Amino acid sequence: MEVLASGVGEFRMPDPDGLRAYVREHKERRLVSKVMTEQDAISRFVEDGAYVAYDQNTAVRGPASLFREIIRQRKKNLWLCAKFTWSDVSLLVAGGCVSKVDVGWMATGPVVNRALQKGEIELIEWTNGALSYRLLAGAMGVPFLPMRYMGGTDAFARSAAKLLTDPYLEKPICVVPALNPDVGILHVHQCDVYGNARVFGAGVAPMEIGMASKRLIISTEEIIDNEAIRRQPQRTTIPYYFVDAVVLAPFGTYPGGVPGLYGADVQHVLEFAGAEGQDRMGEYLDKWVHSVASHEEMLEQRVGAKKLLHLRQEETVREGYYE
């Protein structure tokens, strides 16, 4: 296949056989409980320098409690997959955890701009779809996939995509390398102790992240019985053998919302924006991350039951999610 053009962006070389060998050696096949604390999940499965992918964002079903634990444990040099994300990247950059970001779309406030100007983070350009598609290739266990967008643009030139001559049609086609994150982090509506996980509503790419990732941490609004999973198998997004850790995290997306369950805390979103705008992220992180030992402690001491009940009431739509 003739290579017509190549992007210059840094990327991890796909290694489907390496992943197969890892899976054979390390992934648990038995139905065993993977329930653990957020502290254990992050310290065991997220190492400095890891490539981390997550689904959704600060506003909707993002894994915010696990992000805060990553910051609390002062993880360093993470490489983030920022597709369809929001201020999640800013939070982790402010926490000192990030060195590279694959960008589809992210909120770019003062934190990201300052880190860029100081050369503290490096960005590699992609698109939301291209990153989701790279995760799909990773989930399929193939080294690359062809697609019909991104070619010809500066996003292409700064990515690691290539333009090839299609061996069948002999026409130009864009290909992207598979993405197999070291760690996938997903927040879900329901999960059993083994990791059979349910995401309700339009996802972005929860199944792709779940299958493509070498290690997978699930945080869940509730742990349900395995019998409940077996009664409605159609509702399972990710089966147990992909999952390494199950962390119980009610309101785990806070300050964001989980569709069908609770709304986002707009006041908190404004507090974050204010801290970012006024260069007071240190104070923000002290209050919401470093001065509390856990997500549960943050909910108790910083948010409070009254606010949480209010957020539940704010989400008036149930149909389609739990009904």
Place this chain on the structure above:
Amino acid sequence: MTETVTFTDIESNICTVARLVEEDKLYFVQMAGAPLMAILTAKRMRTPGVGYVVEEGAVAPSPTFPLGRMMLGASRSHYRSVCWTGMNVVDFHATLGYMDYGVLAAIQVDKYGNLNSTIIGGSYEKPERRFGGPGGGNEIASQCWRIIVMTKLQKRKFVEKVDFMSSPGYLDGSPDARERAGMPAGTGPYRIVTERAVFGFDEESHMMRLQAIAPWISVEEVLARMDFKPLIADPLEELAPPSEEELTILRSEIDPGGFTLSRGEWFNVERDDSGAMRLVSASGESADA
């Protein structure tokens, strides 16, 4: 007797795009802000059955009006969809050719309709300002049959060449440029909608062409707000300002919180008995990018 119409650039763009919406077509709409409000306005006022998808994977939602004060969160914007899936799947719907129109916003556009949503000023390595990136815009702009772009008519936004091409228009304008970059044939930018003028593209040269102007502005004034000289259609169509009915529905049912609509530049336009319109005042350039 004269009457005065007061609206923002964003309201004008939403109404213009909403009027372009056809009930027998499918739309791929950027997930929030003005593009989403345009399709919702169309659904509310003229084409209730029109189908659209959003990139996170909701197919043909049917939100009830009035919408919430803030469309933060999926449950309201995905309400009563016919299918909830994921990003790859709705992108495949576009790859397969089902999406007639893509509706996008951009911070900068060039004479071939290429779009920037990544950086403004400086170099790529040291940009003056970094923006979010293409998001889902690239897959929408590459794969839908026709692309409608919403932006503002400003010299720094209508440039000879974009600072960074996040999403494709006609690339260098040459014949088959998009196919040579791997995109499906027969696709490309269709309309660039602003508050003062609407642009199309010449089918041969792929150059941007002034297609319609607001009745309260001259061609010279439009050209003075651009960094390059577009082709000019003859005759020029009229870009009608928002009607009272449209503005009432926008403000009370589409964005009752005013989080999107009230930002931007405000215009006061006077209409006399003969129907002639003149600009009484504009609030000036907004701080948006």
